[in-house]
Amino acid sequence: MDTSSRRPTLTIALCFIVALIEGFDLQSAGTAAAGLRQSFELDPKMLGWVFSASIVGLLPGAFFGGWLADRIGRKKVLVAAVILFGVFSLWTAYVAGYGQLLVARLMTGLGLGAALPNLIALCAEAVGEQRRSTAISIMYSGVPLGGALAAVVAMFTHDHWQMTFIIGGLAPLLAVPLILALLPESRAFQQAGVVQQRASTSAALFGEGRAGATLLLWLSYFFTLTVMYMLLNWLPSLLIGQGFSKPDAGLVQMVFNIGGAIGSLLGGVLLDRGNPVRVALCIYAGLLASLAGLGLSSGLAAMAIAGFAAGLFVLAAQLVLYASAPPLYPTTVRATGVGAAVAIGRLGSVSGPLAAGQILAAGAGTAGVLLAASPGLVIAALAVARVLRRPEEPVRTAATPLHKAGS
Structure with a gap:
């Protein structure tokens, strides 16, 4: 009974942590824009494509991340998505040219997009109807807080824009073992039947x-x-x-x-x-x-x-x-x-x-x-x-x- 009562709290807390990291990565390119522009000699149009690449990746990521989760499980897809955006956010700090930068941001967006529907579904299915909106809101509040955190990091690493992406890449990769060990799969999904x-x-x-x-x-x-x-x-x-x-x-x-x-x-x-x-x-x-x-x-x-x-x-x-x-x-x-x-x-x-x-x-x-x-x-x-x-x-x-x- 005690374990059962802790299960929703644990799910929401872990999903909040992922949402916090996601919010950080969503705004990382914007907060590091000055450094990117200078390092890769980007004009406004090229910088616009850097921003757009991650946003474009969000769209198929969200759709296929949700579609796949209904077939193999929310937790598995969430873990894969977190690894994906963690690896490519980290790679962003070390890319050698403009083309690689676009690919890195596109793939980061793909992972970020796949994570969100699973965070919503996990929180919605962890609690009863009376608390569903509150559960989702607690989780999603991590996204703007992560964005604010990205702005703070950018203030302290103004001359080292790579640090924003290193932090944005290491944080999700470090969170993966925590998710694997502690995040329960949705009980509603398990009982619905494959x-x-x-x-x-x-x-x-x-x-x-x-x-x-x-x-x-x-x-x-x-x-x-x-x-x-x-x-x-x-x-x-x-x-x-x-x-x-x-x-x-x-x-x-x-x-x-x-x-x-x-x-x-x-x-x-x-x-x-x-x-x-x-x-x-x-x-x-x-x-x-x-x-x-x-x-x-x-x-x-x-x-x-x-x-x-x-x-x-x-x-x-x-x-x-x-x-x-x-x-x-x-x-x-x-x-x-x-x-x-x-x-x-x-x-x-x-x-x-x-x-x-x-x-x-x-x-x-x-x-x-x-x-x-x-x-x-x-x-x-x-x-x-x-x-x-x-x-x-x-x-x-x-x-x-x-x-x-x-x-």
């Missing part, structure tokens, strides 16, 4: 009345991550364009990440304790208001508050999506469903920075970028509210194997 796990991808995503919810979920993922990655990639540049200094822009980026960690935690707790539809709509309304604050603020204090709020609400919105996906799918196809949604979100993560660049090139300025993001957020809010408002019966029917598995 034979049932051969459902086709289309049946997993669109079968048993899930087509409408899956498409709405994808819509929300796409537009929400479009805005999130637009902010992650362009926020410092937008602030500098408004007249702020580089240290001031770095400060706002830091509080953005801290706000994100708090927003991730609050989003999960509120979803479990309040009305999910109202919580989701309030979070998206707060995100729209914080974007307006970023566009209108002139002083550093006001901008820092707006940046904190933007981080809080955009990560809370992402948490709403990550918590909304697992209940839609039965255990035997859950990682596939979550992985596909995350992969669609990665399309948005590629689109956001590109769209922001085009809008800025057209001379629209910071206000134009933030204004252009607003309609997509309204669509995302309405779509996820519709998913959360779905009748109980279809969702419960789809999730029946999970309940039988004792998740």
Whole structure:
């Protein structure tokens, strides 16, 4: 009984550690950008491809990582993913040229993408329905905290950009023995049975009345991550364009990440304790208001508050999506469903920075970028509210194997 009670806590704690490392590696290239530019003599376009390479790798990594996890197990795929992004993050510190750098970042992204659906599935299946969103939020708060940690490391290793990737590579490799020894495989997955796990991808995503919810979920993922990655990639540049200094822009980026960690935690707790539809709509309304604050603020204090709020609400919105996906799918196809949604979100993560660049090139300025993001957020809010408002019966029917598995 005691071991059983510790099992969910252990799962969430270990997944949090992996998410922390993942958040560090996700933002490592951005924090080491100056060193990369100088060492490899990169122009802005070449540096853009370095950033894009890891993001492009996230998309197939998320989809196939989830798909494979429904066939061989969440833990096995997570371990493989952690090894993959650890090895190639470490290699990034020692690459000999631009071509190798692109390959290293692409493969790092592949591993990072494969890890996330399994972290979500493991946490969702470790606890009961009443605590599912909270479990996922605790785990996912590690991602923005890892991003903030990457920024801190970059501050202390400014002239040695390789250290960022050495730390980002060694940390996951050192975590692998811990995961192998202590992380329990999902009990729901084990009890669901291997034979049932051969459902086709289309049946997993669109079968048993899930087509409408899956498409709405994808819509929300796409537009929400479009805005999130637009902010992650362009926020410092937008602030500098408004007249702020580089240290001031770095400060706002830091509080953005801290706000994100708090927003991730609050989003999960509120979803479990309040009305999910109202919580989701309030979070998206707060995100729209914080974007307006970023566009209108002139002083550093006001901008820092707006940046904190933007981080809080955009990560809370992402948490709403990550918590909304697992209940839609039965255990035997859950990682596939979550992985596909995350992969669609990665399309948005590629689109956001590109769209922001085009809008800025057209001379629209910071206000134009933030204004252009607003309609997509309204669509995302309405779509996820519709998913959360779905009748109980279809969702419960789809999730029946999970309940039988004792998740």
